[in-house]
Amino acid sequence: MTARTPGEVRAFYDAHRTVRHYVTREDGTPLPLPAEHLDAMLYAAQRAPTDATAQLYSLIRLVSPEVRARLAELTTNAHIATASEAFVVCLDVRRVGRVLEVAGQGVGHWPAIAVHFGIGDAVLAGQNLLTAAEMLGYQGCWIGGVLNGLEGILDVLELPAGVLPFAALTIGTPAEQPLLRPRVPRPLVVHEDRYRDGTEEELRYAIEVMNPIAARGDKPGDWVRLLRAYFAPSGSMEKREPGLVAALKRQGLWAGGE
Numbered sequence: 001m002t003a004r005t006p007g008e009v010r011a012f013y014d015a016h017r018t019v020r021h022y023v024t025r026e027d028g029t030p031l032p033l034p035a036e037h038l039d040a041m042l043y044a045a046q047r048a049p050t051d052a053t054a055q056l057y058s059l060i061r062l063v064s065p066e067v068r069a070r071l072a073e074l075t076t077n078a079h080i081a082t083a084s085e086a087f088v089v090c091l092d093v094r095r096v097g098r099v100l101e102v103a104g105q106g107v108g109h110w111p112a113i114a115v116h117f118g119i120g121d122a123v124l125a126g127q128n129l130l131t132a133a134e135m136l137g138y139q140g141c142w143i144g145g146v147l148n149g150l151e152g153i154l155d156v157l158e159l160p161a162g163v164l165p166f167a168a169l170t171i172g173t174p175a176e177q178p179l180l181r182p183r184v185p186r187p188l189v190v191h192e193d194r195y196r197d198g199t200e201e202e203l204r205y206a207i208e209v210m211n212p213i214a215a216r217g218d219k220p221g222d223w224v225r226l227l228r229a230y231f232a233p234s235g236s237m238e239k240r241e242p243g244l245v246a247a248l249k250r251q252g253l254w255a256g257g258e
């Protein structure tokens with residue numbers, strides 16, 4: 001394959017937008033994708049590199065309108081019901097254990113490793129799927145909102161021990177045109193030879209650069225306000241923490257003490 005130019009690579013990634021409103025059928029139901037487009041996305045997902053050859057992930061494709069509606073509710077992300085495709089991207093260490101078992105082998109005890117490499121594999125496969133979708137002209141949205149209703153999701157999707165949702169992923173034809181969202185300046189993110197804490201000045205500048213990501217309509221953006229809502233005391237991450245710990249325990253993936 002001919003190499004792309006640096007400009008083409010940048011242009012491809014500049015075209016990425018998280019999109020939450022999709023073109024639907026007239027009655028508002030999901031617009032199906034051509035079968036070969038879906039096939040290419042799933043092919044891309046499975047071509048992701050994988051730790052120890054194990055492919056420690058599963059994709060649950062949400063097909064029925066009832067399951068779509070239930071997941072939209074449990075994740076508090078309505079676009080799961082309207083996207084052309086919606087998946088729950090899961091860490092899955094169950095399948096590799098079953099492979100060992102059918103081959104007459106035992107399975108070791110490695111719950112921390114399971115989370116480490118299982119989430120890694122799930123992310124690599126899901127992001128390959130999203131990138132393939134973008135190459136075909138679609139856009140999508142990762143949905144960490146699965147952590148808002150993890151227990152219900154384990155029940156609805158009948159996820160056995162060893163399987164845990166990382167996030168959902170929706171794909172469709174954009175029905176909105178979001179602006180390019182900023183990123184933290186590179187010197188704070190890319191370190192050379194050793195970790196370097198950014199200076200206060202650099203961090204303040206990063207806040208300025210990132211502020212537009214929190215703009216809503218004509219209200220100017222305030223990134224710190226957004227981060228506070230997620231990560232400060234009593235923010236949504238603290239609220240999600242017990243549900244995640246409970247789900248890790250329920251799925252046999254808890255490596256901490258009682």
Ligand SMILES: Cc1cc2nc3c(=O)[nH]c(=O)nc-3n(C[C@H](O)[C@H](O)[C@H](O)COP(=O)(O)O)c2cc1C
Pocket residue numbers: 016017018019020077141142143144145146167181213
């Ligand atoms: C792991 C992950 C979880 C996310 N969770 C949600 C979510 O629950 N709901 C949502 O609307 N967007 C979600 N997003 C999308 C982010 O808000 C989006 O990627 C970010 O604002 C940057 O925007 P961009 O992708 O358009 O550059 C998530 C993204 C990632 C990678």
